[in-house]
Amino acid sequence: MQITVSGKQVDLSDALRQRVTEHLDNISSKYFDHALEANVTFGRARSFFTCDINVHACRGLTLRGEGEAADAHGAFDDAAEHIAKRLRRYRRRVNEHARDLAQRARPEAARQYVLRQEEDGAAAVPGRANGAYATVIAETATEITVLSVGEAVMQMDLADQPVLMFRNSASGELNVVYRRPDGHIGWIDPGRAG
Numbered sequence: 001m002q003i004t005v006s007g008k009q010v011d012l013s014d015a016l017r018q019r020v021t022e023h024l025d026n027i028s029s030k031y032f033d034h035a036l037e038a039n040v041t042f043g044r045a046r047s048f049f050t051c052d053i054n055v056h057a058c059r060g061l062t063l064r065g066e067g068e069a070a071d072a073h074g075a076f077d078d079a080a081e082h083i084a085k086r087l088r089r090y091r092r093r094v095n096e097h098a099r100d101l102a103q104r105a106r107p108e109a110a111r112q113y114v115l116r117q118e119e120d121g122a123a124a125v126p127g128r129a130n131g132a133y134a135t136v137i138a139e140t141a142t143e144i145t146v147l148s149v150g151e152a153v154m155q156m157d158l159a160d161q162p163v164l165m166f167r168n169s170a171s172g173e174l175n176v177v178y179r180r181p182d183g184h185i186g187w188i189d190p191g192r193a194g
Contacts, residue, residue, distance in 0.1 A: 001028050001038060008043040016042075016072055023080055024055070031087040032057055040079075042072050051075035053083050063087065107143035108167065114138035144174070152177045153185055 003024055005017045024038050036056045043050040049072045053065040063086045067078025116135040147155065147166045156164040156177055163178040173191040180186045 001025060001036065003038045003040065005040045006042070008041060010042045010044050010049070010072065012042060012072070016076075019073070020076055023076070024053075024083075027080065027084050027087065028055070028057070031084075031091045040076070042075065049075040051079040053079045055083055057087065057090075061090065063090075107145040110142050110144050110165075112140045112142040149175070149177065149187060 001024070003021050005012060005020050020040050024040070028038075036058065038053060038055045041052045043052070045068075048068050048070055051067045051069075051072070053063075053067075053076075055063045055065075057063060063083055065079040065082030065086070067075040067080070067082065069075040069078055113136050116137050145155075145166055146169050148169050151169075152164055152166045152175070155166075156179070163176060165174060165176050167173070168175045168189065168191070171189070171191040173189065175190075176188040178186045178188075
C-alpha cells in the first residue's frame with residue numbers, strides 16, 4: 001500500500017512517519033489482501049493536534065478517519081481506530097452477505113424447448129388424436145430460481161419474456177408468472193388452489 005504522510009504547519013519526525021506506515025499496513029493487511037493507498041495529514045489547531053486519514057481500500061471503497069489529541073501520536077491513534085472500526089464493519093457486512101448467498105437455495109436446472117407450430121396454428125404435442133408428435137426446433141438449458149412474486153415479475157420484464165417459471169420463496173412451490181393478452185400479469189400458484 002502506498003502511504004503518504006504530510007503535515008500542515010507541523011514538522012513530522014521520521015519516527016512518526018515510520019509508526020504511521022507500519023500501523024496502517026497492519027490494519028489494511030488484517031482486513032484486506034491489499035489496500036491501494038492512504039493519505040495521512042497532520043495539523044495543529046490551537047492547543048491540540050489533528051490527524052486526517054483517507055484510505056482508498058479497494059475500488060469503490062474510500063474510508064475517512066479523524067482524530068484529535070494533545071500530541072501527534074495520540075491524534076493518529078484516534079484516527080486509526082476510526083479507520084479500523086469502519087474496516088471491521090465493512091468486512092463483517094461482506095462476510096454476512098457471502099454467508100447469506102451461500103445459504104440461499106441454488107437454482108434448479110431445467111431444459112427449455114421450442115416446438116414447431118402446425119399449419120392450423122396449434123403446436124404439435126405427443127399423444128394427440130391424429131398421432132402427430134412435436135418437433136423440437138430449439139433446446140436450451142435454463143434455471144428455475146427461488147424468487148418472490150415481485151422479483152419474478154421484475155425478472156420477466158427485464159428479460160422481456162412472456163412467461164417465467166420460478167420457485168416461490170414464500171411457499172417453496174413452483175409458480176408461473178406470464179404476460180396476459182390484455183397487458184396485465186398473470187400468476188399461477190398451485191399452492192393456493194382450492
